[in-house]
Amino acid sequence: MGSEDGVFKWTDANTADLIAWRASNNSLFTGRRNAAIKAFELYVKEKQLAGKVTPAWVRKKWENLKQKYKDLKSLSMVGGNTSVATWKWYAVMDGALSSETSLNHFITPVQVSSSAQDAPPIKQRKEEDWLTAVREMEKRQEERERLASEREDERDRRAAAREEERDRRAAEREDVRERQTSEREERREREMLSRQERWEKDMLAREERLERDYREREERREREAAAREERLFKLLETFMANK
Incomplete structure (x- = not known):
């Protein structure tokens, strides 16, 4: 947990710690008046957060987590919602709020000492078990997100390849x-x-062709004119001879 310029900065580790503490201390939340705020006062004291956050702020943080979990769960039940897979705290909150989820599903059993004096208090062990479960669920959620990101990247690559192929074919056409x-x-x-x-x-x-026809006509006219002149001269000669 860290602070910046005197303002407390709530981290993912704080969120995981809050979920684990709330799940392991469910008996403190009896539903009676002021029971919840007193329980969160204990949380602030145990986690040495006094002066950094108020019990009311922690309570609001928890209620926001719980409300978002319920909203996503309702949406997933009526038709599916991709936000369930992307919200990193969904599996953790599901484990914390679902009575059907056992801690043994998330944590590896450890050898318990036969000496009661060596064993930590029951409340501390329960909180540690929940914190271990929360961290394990976080790892699983991160793995799911990584796989989802890889699938998304693969879809993007395939889409880019298809688009490139379409562009290439369009260019060829x-x-x-x-x-x-x-x-x-x-x-x-x-x-x-x-x-x-x-x-x-x-x-x-x-x-x-026109030029040739013209020349032929001219030559024919000239021949005809010469023939007429020759006949005329002959007639004239005959006339003069008979005179």
């Missing part, structure tokens, strides 16, 4: 689409160039 688009554009461009070349060839062939 995008590359394929871009390549296909580029190929279509190139094909259309080649087709346009081919059509342009064919059109130019057709136009050139048409112009050549």
Whole structure:
């Protein structure tokens, strides 16, 4: 237990100690008026917390722990609640409050001395047993949290791998689409160039054909004109000869 700037700092060790003490001193909480506050006064005195915390504050701390345990237990019974697995004090409080839980389930039996004088007082042994049980339950809870964290990390890794695979496949599909688009554009461009070349060839062939037809017509007209002139000269010569 430590303090900072004169203000007492309640730690997880204090919480575990409180739960163990409360479970091992259940007989002090008779339900009578002021019984609880007197019991917590004894707790403050035994733990040498006088001047650091008040019995009322310790009582409120315990009631808050108990209320949160009851809330989570109720939620888990009606449909499940992940907070049960993540609240580190749930298993400890369950052991402290459940009449079905035995200390022997959490602690390893020890050899008891045959001498009554060597054995600690019953109340002290009971509190020590509960503290051992609390620490064991804390270890189990930490192990569950560690395993849950590892499972969560594994799920995150798998999700990241799936996301990376989806991104890779999406990138591949995008590359394929871009390549296909580029190929279509190139094909259309080649087709346009081919059509342009064919059109130019057709136009050139048409112009050549028109030019050839024009020359042939001109040559034919010239031949016909020459033939007419020749016939005219012959007629003129015949006329002059007969005169």
